[in-house]
Amino acid sequence: MTDPVLDIQDKPLSEALGERYLSYALSTIMSRSLPDVRDGLKPVHRRLLFAMSQLKLDPSTPPKKCARVVGDVIGKFHPHGDTAVYDALVRLAQDFAVRYPLIDGQGNFGNIDGDNAAAMRYTEARLTDVAKALLEGIDEDTVDFRGTYDGEGEEPIVLPSAFPNLLANGSQGIAVGMATSIPPHNAEELCDALSHLIKKPDASIEDLVRLVPGPDFPTGGTLVEPAASIAESYRTGRGSFRLRAKWEVEKLGQGTWQIVVTEIPYQVQKSRLIEKIAELLAARKLFLLDDVRDESAEDIRLVLVPKNRNVDPDVLMESLFKTTDLETRFGLNMNVLDKDNVPRVMNLKEVLQAFLAHRIEVLERRSRHRLAKIDHRLEVLGGYLIAYLNLDEVIRIIREEDEPKKSLMATFSLTDVQAEAILNMRLRSLRKLEEFEIKKEHDALSAERADLIELLENEPRRWKAIAKQIAETRKRFGKATTLGARRTVIGDAPSAIIIPLEAMVEREPVTVFCSEKGWIRTVKGHQADTTDIKYKDGDRERFVLRVETTDKLVVLGTDGRFYTLGVDKLPRGRGFGEPLRLMIDLANDAELVTLFKHRPGRRLLVVASNGRGFQVEEDEVIAQTRGGKQVMTVGDGVEAKFCIPVEGDTVAAIGNNRKLLVFPLEEVPVMARGRGVMIQKYTDGSLSDLTTFKFADGLSWKSGDRTRVETDMSPWKGNRGTAGRVPPNGFPKNNRFT
Template identity: 40%
Template sequence: MAEKIRSIAIEDKMKDSYLSYSLSVIASRALPDVRDGLKPVHRRILYAARELGLTHDKPHKKSARIVGEVLGKYHPHGDASVYDAMVRMAQYFNQRYCLIDGHGNFGSIDGDSPAAMRYTEARLTELAEDIMADITQDTVDFVDNFDGSLQEPEILPTKVPNLLINGASGIAVGMSTSIPPHNLGEVVDAMVHLLKHPNAKLETIMKYIPGPDFPTGAKIVGLSGIKKAYKTGNGKITLRARTQIEKKGRKKQIIIKEIPYHLNKVKLLEDIAELINKGKIDNVSDLRDESDQEGLRIVVELKSGADPDIILNQLYKFTSLQTNYRINMLALDGKQPRVMDLITILKNFINFRRQVITRRTKYKLNKAKERFHLLQGLITAIDKLDLVISIIRHSKSTKEARQKLQEKLVITEKQAEAILRMRLQKLVGMEEEKLHQESAGLEEQIKYYKKILNNKNELDKVLKKELLDIKNKYADKRKTEIIEDEEKAIIEKTDLIKKEKVFLTFSYRQNIKRTTSSEYARAGKNDYIIDTMTGTTLDTLLFFTNTGDVYTLPVHKIPEHHGLSTGDNIKDFLKIPLSKKIVKVICLNEETKEKYITIATKQGMVKKTIGGEYQTTYSRIKAIKLNKGDEVVGVEITDGNQEILLGTKKAKTIRFEEDSVSDTGRNTIGSIGIKLAKGDEVVSFNLVNNNTSVVSISKTGRGKRSPIEEYNPQNRNGKGLKTCGSSIYKMAGVICANPDDYILITTGNEKLYTVKVNDLTETSRTGNMYEVVSLKNDDKITGVEKLPFAPEEDNN
């Protein structure tokens, strides 16, 4: 033959080849058929096992024998793929209703591989036999196998809605399917309802099928994902392990009894152990796998006093004990891949069963007609027995006898053939009666078959009865519980933390301490507590710096300390540059969120913002917009009805109502609190809360206290009043206080002094100042703060 070479663009050739490959994978390998719910490999395994006679009541045969039958006759692919598919149909944790009865090691929920096919044995389950019921009665079409030497069923005439009850998963080219398993009884009830009400709405169908039912049980949290999947064919559901909390002596333990579908138990245990070792899940003393033949049982033993609900939420949050399952109900419908909603899948099966029942009824009708036809001939022959005997006796050949019988008895060729083959025992009276009875029975059957074929209601009665028979035979209780509350699927940060009331302290040396009571408040040597707060472990601490930044720290991240412990340095938790100074620490709790956080700056600006604005997931946010050269000097919690007192370096003070300052957002400048003279700056920000005195401390260590009544309220944005008679003193701090209060005085040389307010000389507002601390070597006072309670040495 002459060689013919045809030019073709490589992109066209690649496109055609890839398209052919894609169609082959989609239609012949990866996707199930909507009618019997099987992929070709599963269909061929079941059919081959049937052909080998491996019914549920027969002995098992080697798996290798079944795999060889499938490979040699129907499925020319790898033996591993066939065996893997067969194994999966035998695994109780993968199939809601197993189709293969496996004998031997068929793998485990731990992820163990099955034994080699030469070691295991298998046979069909009774359910699988019902999937192939009536296959010999012309219920489905048969097609040639891969080499044309045999025929195989194009589809199986299943009585069982296998696609829904066992689900399916597979990856084709450019598409994938993930159909969850369901409860057989629920699916049958839904179909029975659809038979009676073909226009039923999804809400009604979901009363029968509330959601998937997985072989491993567990729980589905929320209904919205189920509804969306059933309505559109696509959706996502949240699966959660089934657990219970048990007491063991003084301790408690979490028992995991069921895990989400497709979850590897060993991998789960490894993940939990790793999280415990890393400290992400705390208060766990032991982790054991106590699973046995009775069922799955994982024990998470807790330390004494641990909250099991918190640890359970941590397990849900950080491990696969709670996981998402993607639903994509894609299946072949007439060899075309389609994403179908629940009702479409149900109706497809109903229509397929109608076709099967119709074809089976036609087959039985034809067989009944054929038999009835022959019986009529036999009865005619017995009625004219002498004539029949005479014809047969005087005929020279079978052919001649057949022709004469047709002519004399007016019967067909088939009837004549049946008469010639009739045994003499049929001439017995009893046998003759049986022929009449059989004939009458066949006549009734023919009428019944015709009734089914001519009346859709009769056909649906048969369909309904067969569905209910399947339900009565195989249905079981639902395994997967459905929790309607959608919010339970969401594990919030607060669900992972045990809520406890706490007392917090912050010291001059920047040590933070969390305790359960103020009696444990301690500062280290040469250190003093300058801020105290109360809140809960669910709250957040706000660290305000002089640069207007706020650093956040969840309270639960601070270790709990008791007794003489001084706590932990803030550097262990926050990376605050050395150039920034922490001005104030505030606990952002439910009460603080409803109040204002008010800030004063060195340049005399005052701004307030509702506390809730500081609720954030960021570790650093901006609290105030500062002008060039400005700094934050004070931060306080206010309620909108308080009085503010600002003190300046040049001994000026101003007292005004808080409500004269409008509240604004976080990153804003605010309002002018005091008009400053050139070179002056605000050094102190106070709230006038039932204080009796104003304490003024100069940079040179002189000080006094004056009655607060002498600091008359003024309008905001004024120049203020003097706080001492001499203009030579520069103020380090101007503090509102009571006689029993203590103030902390700090110097540039890191000297710390505590002074009781009552020990200071009391003068008028413009009176003289007297020595409070003696400074050496040109040291200067750099800060003055009121202490929340008396220093420890003064308590002794």
Template identity: 35%
Template sequence: MIKYKKNIININIEKELKQSYLNYAMSVIIGRALPDIRDGFKPVHRRIIYAMKIIGNYWNKKYKKSARIVGDVIGKYHPHGDIAVYETIVRMAQNFSLRYTLIDGQGNFGSIDGDPAAAMRYTEIRMSKITNEFLQDLEKDTVDFIKNYDNTEFIPEILPTKIPNLLINGSTGIAVGMATNIPPHNIKEVINGCIAFIENNNIKIKELMKYIKGPDFPTAGIVNNSVGIKSYYKTGKGKILIRGNHIIELDKKNNTKSIIINELPYQVNKLKLIEKIANLIKNKKIEGISDLRDESDKDGMRILIKLKKNTSSEIILNNLYSLTKLQISFGINMVALCKGNPKTLNLKEMINYFIEHRKNIIIRRSIFSLKKIEKRIHILQGLIIAIFNIKEIIDLIKNTKTIELAKKKLISKKWFIKHNDIKFLSNKNLYDNFIKNNIRKNHYFTYIQIISILKLKLYRLTNLEYSNLLNEYKELKLKIKDLKKTIKCKKYLMSIIKNELLDIKKNFGDKRRTKIKYFKFNIKKEDLIQKKNIVITLSKKGYIKYQLLSLYVTQHRGGKGKLAVKIKNNDFIKKLLIANTHDTILCFSNFGTIYWLKAHQLPESGKYSIGKPIIKFLNLKNNEKITAILAVSFFSNIFLKKIYILMVTSNGIIKKTLLTAFMRPRCNGMISIKLNKNDKLICVSLIKDFDNIMLFSSFGKVLRFVEKEIRLTSRLSSGTRGMKLINNDKIVSLITVKKNINTKILTVTKKGYGKRTNINQYPIRSKSTKGVISIKVNKRNGSVIGSTETLDNDQIIMITNMGVLVRIKVSEINVINRNTQGVILIKTSKNENVVSLQKITL
């Protein structure tokens, strides 16, 4: 309810709120938050530059106190607080905020560490040289002037800039219901794009991108060329990824590396970044850093991150990209005011609006100049005619009582030019070519011409001065012709715009700072983990864990080993696997189902820990147990068509399937093989074409045959017979052998016995046969638990059901015939049996 002159007016509150809020929103959008597409400025920037022009604070003049400019701006043009205006001035002077600074500051204007600028009474400013290009031709009626907030001053509605400022310096602002965030670009590239548009108005954005590669930030950095750039150029919206730049320095003396960060992403605070890295190191979220220092100086930025020995710089960088602002996502929303209304613009539209602005400025400038020249020509005509009739004019003035009467007589009289009157001229062609053709033989003076004639000085009556008037007349006529051509001929107008842009490019063009290249931006979990060799153990009851392989030093053959896993009652170690923290672990169950695990997902535990139940990592069904595990290091490789998974059951069934059939993991697993009743999957290995396959049984039998004998089958098949087994014998081990004459086969038994035998002692046979003896088994050495192919430089790890592990050199194991029982590799106690072995290739 509003009372006005004792009358009560009923107002709909909903309608009033809507209208009031809309008025407020548009006021914020137009008056404060969004830049104008033409000059790329918000009102506060425009008013600051205009205030500096009014007091002559140019780039080649003396500096003036910032407080002086702030006072003029808030007193005359910008009815807001002095802090807001000064903060804008500070940002316009910061070379890490604007790609091309518009203010040349003297004093403390803040730093990339977030340090504030000094108070405005201490700092001094003047325009940058490039800012002068925003004000060119302002006095030539190129733009409209509007009244200030109290109607006491006039300010330009827009600046007649020659520079596409919105693209080269970008803009950011939050309005009501909308926001703008436009990145800066390189001035050379933008001008090249503008010229390409001038030459071909139908140019496509894809072609414009050949000239304008992408954003160019004042703090440099690296922008990913595969994400966002094309999107925001086409639609006006997008998201780009920016990384800081770095180099790796090697300290040869200590054999350590250091990461030197010398460029940061745009708008990232250096001090806060260093504090964040320090906290991550302190909280052990990033490991492997021994020292962190800020060594930045006047020569540039330098953040030193010193690494510990054997620490991967790539892993540290991935952690920094993932956990800090060394890599940021920069959202782009190219919104600007177009004819007073907010609009989202693509790259071509932004260039088009700027070119249209320049066309309007040049046409208005030409019209202004044309009027001014025509006025001068009109005066010149009067002066030239007056000089030809100077004696008569002097007599008329002498014989007139008053100057007003003389003016009336001069205006009312008809004046002539006789051809013989110009015989005294030094250059008669001037008359023939211009006066004769452009001035009527009889003429009436206008009031303006009369005023100019009466102001004519005596020295202008000389032949030389008269020729100067004729020359000036000639030059102005040529200028008029040029100006009219500019106004009427679009092609000529566009050539002027092009030439002006080329001058800007020549005077202010510089090299690109920000690099645009591809980098891996989807950082996975394993990208943050150091590559380490690990030992994975799996117990009968399904407890799994891993330990670092480096924890177990090499021992001599025949020792007792070292406790690796604490065993629960009625449990024992069943599987041992050497892998890498980046490997994918394929887990095969007694149901013939395959599951996937990342090695780094497993728990890392000490030797007195039993680990965690594998059911916490896999969706196993009731009574389902993992019976075979396999580490795959190249699972993400797309060239896997010639790599197969070979599966063998305890009853001698063998199956070959392409690895690519298992490349799409499912949380509930997928069928890998159809198993017969009372059979289970026991061994799994990767094979390639022409590999040799060796199957080992618990009774000491071995069968060697060629991979080609096994038919390739689908994932859902059940396989074929691989080896004939008798007297309840079972398959316990599978080896795939590459062609190498130095390969020796190591076979290990339950009681810790083992031997090496040359591979040539194992003849190649057809599959589905009984095989030959690999090692003699008896009560002393026990049944076979596994075999592996080895070279002399290899090592092996064995583990017992009691969790005792031993690591020995293969070279300490004698090379003997296959029909022997072997030598002691590890001393086992009563009820202790070796359950698994793995080879380590150094």
């Protein structure tokens, strides 16, 4: 046995891979993932509808088993897996997945909970009126056909599409290096925009957006995207739409109430949504919510029970919108195949123009097809008329001549078509061949022929005909019908509702313990006795804060950087806790300066070891990330040393050279970031301690177990940046106020 001949090509691997990957990419883009801008369909959907039209599955005929449909599709047009084809068929029949279903399904076709459809042997299907509109004129040479994969038949390249399916039903797909995401829209609004574009071809995007204010999703909901953002998305062909569930407050009596969700965002599985809310409840992250129940039947009814009747419904829903799929974003990426099969992103106007251009081409081709039919019929009628006028001679020729066709053509100057029509005529038809009837049909067809010729030569009239077709589509699928009524409400952009942390975290008292080495933990309750709190060997207590789980903690490092921690995020238990450095990105060469509870609206005094400092609003030091926020600029050998709340109108500073200085607080500027100004001057020393107080009340300090107060601080009062004087008698030797 001889070896088979091998086609071995010598080429670089990169070139060979590139060619093959490009072929795969083009196949994916053109034959699987991107819709055609003219009919809004991908090949599998187009083949499904065409196969069903070949099976005569019209809206008025009984449905057939889906297995029969899928068999025809994969056998004649789409040689792929039956599961993929059936999944595509099922989706086209789901009224919660497709805004205007193209297939009328009988049986179990799945539900919004995410349950699958029954097997194809149990379900039946037929076309809907929308699908018939897409196929209207398919047999009248309105579109081009191509050979099927096996060459035994033909399939349409695109459907005539008397319905604006691309925008009405939307489309989603992921190709190689590109994707498409088009939300569904309301058919009546699209027809209004198309009519406007016919009247004013130079209409702006703004004009069209006034007619198409936003998507219209099958599952309803409320669109809360700002109008300016919607217009920009339609202008560029890219963007996103913010969609929320529709809800209402249901009064229960005695001041109690519950929230009922009646519509959920598009493509959100109801069962998964409820599971997510339940998970958040179990994780104690929705403490305004007490329970969630699914009371849905045919319609959606999700019941949300608040923790108590004093909860604000708007705040409760805002917390759910931020944490669950009760609010989603649907992307807009109008990446489609144009009439030349070139993928590109179109804006709203370009998509509508492409649809109108396709409808004009369909009208012209349909008119020319009808014209050819009329010409053929007129030719036949002319032959019938001659036969009627010379009936005896025609009968004689047919009975006596060996080649009657040629004799008829020669005797009466007939064409081949006319002679063939006369020979094929049945005897019973002779009684109908009356001159009056023939002339009547001939005149009617001649008038229709003249009208078609005038239509093909008159562009304004063609556009008028298209406008009439669009008006008929609008009436057929408009808002006055059950199918066409708008489902998604165009709402206002939500106002900035401030959600208190209590909405996300259960409020309870805890005590925070932080050691010298930076190990931090919380213990439930406000601990009065801390003697039983254990620390690692060589470590000891440094900070003890009695706070709530909804509070924030502010941390200052020696590098002048502030960090923010949520108390609810801190480790719990009576162990040693966790290192603070695992929770914030505190530099390795930086140490902890202070840790305190955040109080909004308060002002802080921050001072470095070299005596320079400034005031800063506490709200300005709050960091949003674990990387912190740089507030104090420190140089080499200088560290942030103090951060104290501002209380009173006077600053008292003492250095380790035992010099005390008192000066007005107003001499320290308020800054958001920087090095600050000199607080106290040192010849040989540095800042030891710092405090603020009310000058009229005097300065207090700890002396043993007692607190001493010096009411007359005039001798120590001076200007900021001066050296100061020796403190009063009895001032602590450690040069500390506390």
